[in-house]
Amino acid sequence: PPGAEAVATTPRPTGADSGRFRPRRLAGVLRPRTGDEVADLVRAAATARTPLHPVSTGRNWGLGSALPVDDGAAVLDLSGLGRIREVDTRRGYAVVEPGVTQGELSARLTGTDRMLNLTGASRHTSVIGNILERGVGLHRPRAEDLAGLELVLADGVRVRTGWWPSPEGPAVVQPHGHGASLNHLFTQASWAVVTAAVVRLLPRPRSVRILPATFPAARLATAVDTLRAWTTGRLVPATTKIYDPVAARTYGLRKPDGTPGDAYLAHLALTGDTDLTTALADLLAARLREAACPLAEGPPGAADAEAHGAYAGADDPDDALFRRKTGGCCARCLDRRGGLLMFLPVVPFDGAAVETAAALIDAALEEGTARPGITMNVLDADTVDHVVTLRFDPADAASTAAAHRTLDRLHASFAAHGWPPYRPDVDHPRPAAADPELHRRLAGALDPHGVFARGRFAPPP
Numbered sequence: 001p002p003g004a005e006a007v008a009t010t011p012r013p014t015g016a017d018s019g020r021f022r023p024r025r026l027a028g029v030l031r032p033r034t035g036d037e038v039a040d041l042v043r044a045a046a047t048a049r050t051p052l053h054p055v056s057t058g059r060n061w062g063l064g065s066a067l068p069v070d071d072g073a074a075v076l077d078l079s080g081l082g083r084i085r086e087v088d089t090r091r092g093y094a095v096v097e098p099g100v101t102q103g104e105l106s107a108r109l110t111g112t113d114r115m116l117n118l119t120g121a122s123r124h125t126s127v128i129g130n131i132l133e134r135g136v137g138l139h140r141p142r143a144e145d146l147a148g149l150e151l152v153l154a155d156g157v158r159v160r161t162g163w164w165p166s167p168e169g170p171a172v173v174q175p176h177g178h179g180a181s182l183n184h185l186f187t188q189a190s191w192a193v194v195t196a197a198v199v200r201l202l203p204r205p206r207s208v209r210i211l212p213a214t215f216p217a218a219r220l221a222t223a224v225d226t227l228r229a230w231t232t233g234r235l236v237p238a239t240t241k242i243y244d245p246v247a248a249r250t251y252g253l254r255k256p257d258g259t260p261g262d263a264y265l266a267h268l269a270l271t272g273d274t275d276l277t278t279a280l281a282d283l284l285a286a287r288l289r290e291a292a293c294p295l296a297e298g299p300p301g302a303a304d305a306e307a308h309g310a311y312a313g314a315d316d317p318d319d320a321l322f323r324r325k326t327g328g329c330c331a332r333c334l335d336r337r338g339g340l341l342m343f344l345p346v347v348p349f350d351g352a353a354v355e356t357a358a359a360l361i362d363a364a365l366e367e368g369t370a371r372p373g374i375t376m377n378v379l380d381a382d383t384v385d386h387v388v389t390l391r392f393d394p395a396d397a398a399s400t401a402a403a404h405r406t407l408d409r410l411h412a413s414f415a416a417h418g419w420p421p422y423r424p425d426v427d428h429p430r431p432a433a434a435d436p437e438l439h440r441r442l443a444g445a446l447d448p449h450g451v452f453a454r455g456r457f458a459p460p461p
């Protein structure tokens with residue numbers, strides 16, 4: 001097993017993060033390949049008093065990628081734990097390790113009657129990394145895909161939470177397990193290393209229909225209110241994505257003269273039995289044609305085969321949709337070419353609130369910052385998560401500084417409205433715990449000596 005020197009002496013990594021956050025001084029990068037090696041490294045780190053920052057694939061673009069919050073940590077890169085240990089399409093779960101990407105798992109499920117709840121990120125991002133962030137999948141929040149975790153605790157002991165397949169245990173997947181529900185003590189947390197997870201798989205729908213609908217900026221509030229009414233009335237599921245005119249460029253929206261469009265685009269995602277999706281699509285088409293409706297039918301090309309494939313859980317072997325979103329960058333070059341920051345506030349699903357959010361974003365823009373792309377993900381009848389993507393030229397110090405000042409202003413103005421981001425970035429860790437006493441007790445019980453580096457979700461010490 002590695003000794004303390006394994007943690008202290010690994011060469012310092014180089015390389016940038018796509019957001020060009022403050023560079024961190026790292027103690028090293030550790031690349032274990034098995035759970036036992038992880039446990040050995042955790043014990044060695046405790047002896048060396050070098051805090052560990054675990055990442056799965058480290059592609060947390062726009063929030064700091066693989067960087068820790070504080071200087072002095074060693075990055076524990078778990079991408080080498082890359083086994084799909086088990087797939088059970090009958091009961092609807094897969095057991096995966098941190099290095100398993102959403103592309104690999106969706107490819108493995110090809111031809112089965114199950115699918116993975118994909119996110120809109122690259123096929124090379126980790127299923128576990130995104131679940132631990134409580135990221136947003138196309139069909140539901142990724143937190144809902146989690147059934148069980150395998151962990152290495154701060155003293156190197158290996159334990160499990162939630163539901164795991166076993167001959168003695170319950171045969172039906174039950175994410176909350178029995179008794180106290182412990183899985184989510186370890187999501188958006190930095191109290192353990194996750195070495196595997198049980199991930200729930202969705203039934204593969206017989207039919208997927210994505211209806212594109214467009215509306216002008218002047219009708220943002222009424223369009224959002226209409227979409228909410230359709231959501232609460234169950235004409236559409238709570239999975240609609242709304243793209244502002246910049247984000248809508250990914251889907252090729254153009255004005256009649258061929259220049260980039262200035263309309264918003266919504267993707268209404270209908271999935272299920274073919275008769276049901278056909279009936280709903282006809283019904284929605286009729287609504288969209290009503291004179292009073294603030295939305296109109298969009299061009300069919302604005303919800304193309306790649307968009308359909310993502311909702312259908314299909315692997316995208318060339319990462320084509322992701323590359324369209326990044327202006328041609330692939331997963332391997334995004335951190336190097338960079339110039340991308342993300343701000344992720346959660347806003348009420350309400351026309352006036354969404355209009356206010358758009359105004360706050362406008363007001364925060366520093367001179368020299370390009371207009372950001374905004375994608376709004378409906379999460380339920382009351383909540384719409386905003387993905388604000390700020391682009392800048394990383395070779396230009398002024399452009400980089402202006403984007404970061406804009407990000408600071410977004411944090412301040414949205415927090416003042418009670419709409420902080422659901423995932424902060426490394427330069428804006430959570431300012432305070434809502435529950436400091438409980439947090440202190442849990443940290444004292446799980447990691448009393450600070451073996452794990454402070455995460456973005458932990459309050460300052």
Ligand SMILES: Cc1cc2nc3c(=O)[nH]c(=O)nc-3n(C[C@H](O)[C@H](O)[C@H](O)COP(=O)(O)OP(=O)(O)OC[C@H]3O[C@@H](n4cnc5c(N)ncnc54)[C@H](O)[C@@H]3O)c2cc1C
Pocket residue numbers: 054055056057058059060061065066078098119120121122125126127128129130132133134135136137192193194195322325326455
């Ligand atoms: C164009 C584009 C589209 C995107 N679309 C989406 C989207 O639709 N939905 C979405 O949620 N995000 C999206 N993202 C953001 C981001 O790329 C993804 O969330 C990505 O999945 C996170 O990186 P990762 O999977 O490599 O996780 P990692 O960076 O490996 O992990 C994330 C964090 O979780 C913790 N962690 C990870 N692994 C472990 C472990 N094994 N043990 C303990 N702690 C761990 C660490 O704190 C780490 O910083 C998008 C980004 C871009 C650029």
